[in-house]
Amino acid sequence: MTEPEKRALAVRVALLLLFGGWPASWGQKLDRGEEIFRSACAACHGWDARGQDRSQVGFEQPLPDFTDCNFATREAAADWVTVVRRGGPARGFSEIMPAFGEALTREQIESVVNYLRGFCAEPSWPRGELNLPRPFFTTKAFPEDETVVTNAIHATGSPALLSHWVYEKRVSARNQVEISLPFRFLNPATGRWRGGVGDLALGYKRVIAHSLNTGSILSASVEAVLPTGDPARGFGGGVTVFEPFLAWGQLFPSEGFLQVQAGFELPTRTRDAPRAAFWRAALGRGFFQQGGDGRYWAPMVEFLADREFETGARVVWDVVPQLHVTLSRRHHIRANVGLRIPANQTAGRPVQVLFYLLWDRFDGGLTEGW
Template sequence: MAIVLLVLTLCLNAFALAAESGKGAAVKPESGEGIYRAACTACHGPNGKGVSRSVVGFENPLPDFTDCNFGPREANNDWAAVVTHGGPARGFSRIMPAFHPALTAEEIDRVVEYLRGFCREPAWPRGELNLPRALVTEKAFPEDEAVVTTSINATEGSAVSQKVVYERRFGARNQFEAVLPYGFAGRNGAGWGGGIGDIALGYKRVLFHSLRHGSIFSLTGEAVLPTGDRARGFGKGVTVFEPFASYGQILPGDSFLQFQGGVELPTHTDDASRAGFWRVAAGKTFTQGGGFGRAWSPMVELLADRDFEPGARTNWDVAPQLQVTLSTRQHIMANFGVRIPATHTAGRPVQIMFYLLWDWFDGGLRDGW
């Protein structure tokens, strides 16, 4: 009898121990991790790096969720779109299955949140803080982007100018940028003349970002070099240092605000004067396809600049505009608007402005349509 009791207690103890030790490792099947283990590891691997091609039996490369240069820049909504409707929702392969309706929207949110754990470095700003780019106001988010902006004078003589901006990120918070402007102007009935303007080189650093507060703040130092032919109206003929701050703030209801303010400091003030500028862009994003499709972002910018000279005036412009994502991947976008002088309008043209933007990190120009 005693022996039976002893064996029984031992057994019960063993059970209790097993239950105890199992607790830490137990994963609730409905938790983000539980869903990931059940539905995603076969392809994405338990460590999020993607299992080898020989195991999955398809050629398409799998994303590496542990790569912080990739994961954090993608917004939750983009990942939720892919998990809900499958790879084609963002112009990816069909091999990435659609989990709607097998998983509920809440379960998809949970598994996407679980994916966030794979990059363990909080220094990388999150893609949600990558707000729609306005025509003039510069963003705080560090980008891998190429943008071609065209401005056409609608008043005050014929002129067309274009600006190619190339931006490249390095590390979690840094970005290099180069700006090449060029233009064509009508010469009072003597045909059109063209030329390149002042090339600018800049370095941006994110000083603060928080998804919880919905804000991001950066400083940029830019040098504008006198590469343009000043005599023909292209460029200032003097090197100008242009430090500026930029700030982005997410607001409720997919609205946002962006600020940029800075100074222009020419190395010689004979040819160009010191000046200050400040810019605000306010807008709201509307998304088609139940929140996962094409995004339309109407915005309005208020643009001010003023020379630092006694008696100088502040010029104000207003620029209503509409940005839209063109590709399914949402890495190619366009923005179209008008820049209208609001004060001191004499000699300042109304300009029609538009850009084409390519986030080249997310895919080639022909990918993801």
């Protein structure tokens, strides 16, 4: 055992003795978040919650800075409660972060987590609770650092595989930029497969309003879809399209949620593509395994509507039932499976089997946190 490891062990043993040996009534007195933090957490996390000096704690593992809003607002309180109750490894973090589930009551843990929340003093950062599970089509209102690869396979009609790569980058409290590129592999009537790149899209999103009290978040976005694909071969629309839209996320009690997106498709040349309006909604509910500490599942159903501005055009509807699930312990790698089912105007609109893999890059590397 190296010297820092020994010291880390000594800290942990001291804590264990401290908490393990405490009479329950004594622990109960510590009901204020601040007191709990000072006696149980500050030795490692520092009085100012920026992380105690490495030479003091005797381990190399970097400590988080809870005053850094960019870090401290990302996770929902429930995730921190899990880490404090069950220890770092419960969410794929270092085992140096001890488990306090035996030493502290749930109320005490919630109040110390609440106290930790106070260290980020800038209200412009929307809280992680408002970061709802990502549906296939309805854009989230929350600004993200996610990479998502979505695949769609035609289950009816002529065979095709569509793959859509999205890279989102949060640039500040409220702002996010994104780039996305679709790939298509088609097997038209000729029977020969061919592949190609579709239309590249650039996007910008800004959070307009958010409130944890009401459980709401509203964003405005604009996307520019550039004609990088070859429409003659079946890839891309052949015209630049601007898509301004609003996205709204709403939490309900018992882990229920609704996400809504509505906007316009405005091609620069209406000769090649009609103007259209679209609106989408995703209704879902989250379920945690192991009383909140385990995997997170979210069954959702999306309703997609698109209407061209031409006279006589009808609203085209799709229904998309889907199941979203966390794969990694840290919940930063997630998957979603579903079906896109045309609900009307079904001619030439195949049923699609959908699947995505999502990586929240801020929470860790692809191989971390399992």
